[in-house]
Amino acid sequence: MKNYWTIVITEGDYEPWYFLDGWEENIKEKMVFEHKQDAIEKYLELLKLYKLRYNHSEERGLSIFGFWNEGEEVYCEACDEYLQIFHGLLFFENDSIYDFEKDEESKGTLLRTINEYHLEDYNF
Secondary structure, three states: OOOOEEEEEEEEOOOOOOOOOOHHHHEEEEEEEOOHHHHHHHHHHHHHHHHHHOOEEEEEOOOEEEEEOOOOEEEEOOOOEEEEOEEEEEEEEOOEEOOHHHOHHHHHHHHHHHHHOOOOOOOO
């Protein structure tokens, strides 16, 4: 079986690293790539764009990023309160979150871009 690479963009009222039941309903867009390098280039482009668009961000292992702006909320009738909206960027190999720790070359490329675009508020 040939590997494929997927970037998933999510939007929801909880952080994108929580894969709660039904998390797939938060998927806004899915991009599938045949070549890892093409997927990484697009992922980097999106990271730069989202860093400019959103004031706050957090990551989990380079493969899951969450972005948000204070005050971008949605009302939850079930909990009778407003909830923060989070925008997620997720990087998959096949159907699993990709582990950049096992790919020094790609990890290095991501870290250089993070430094170049002053994304250093991430905790690597």
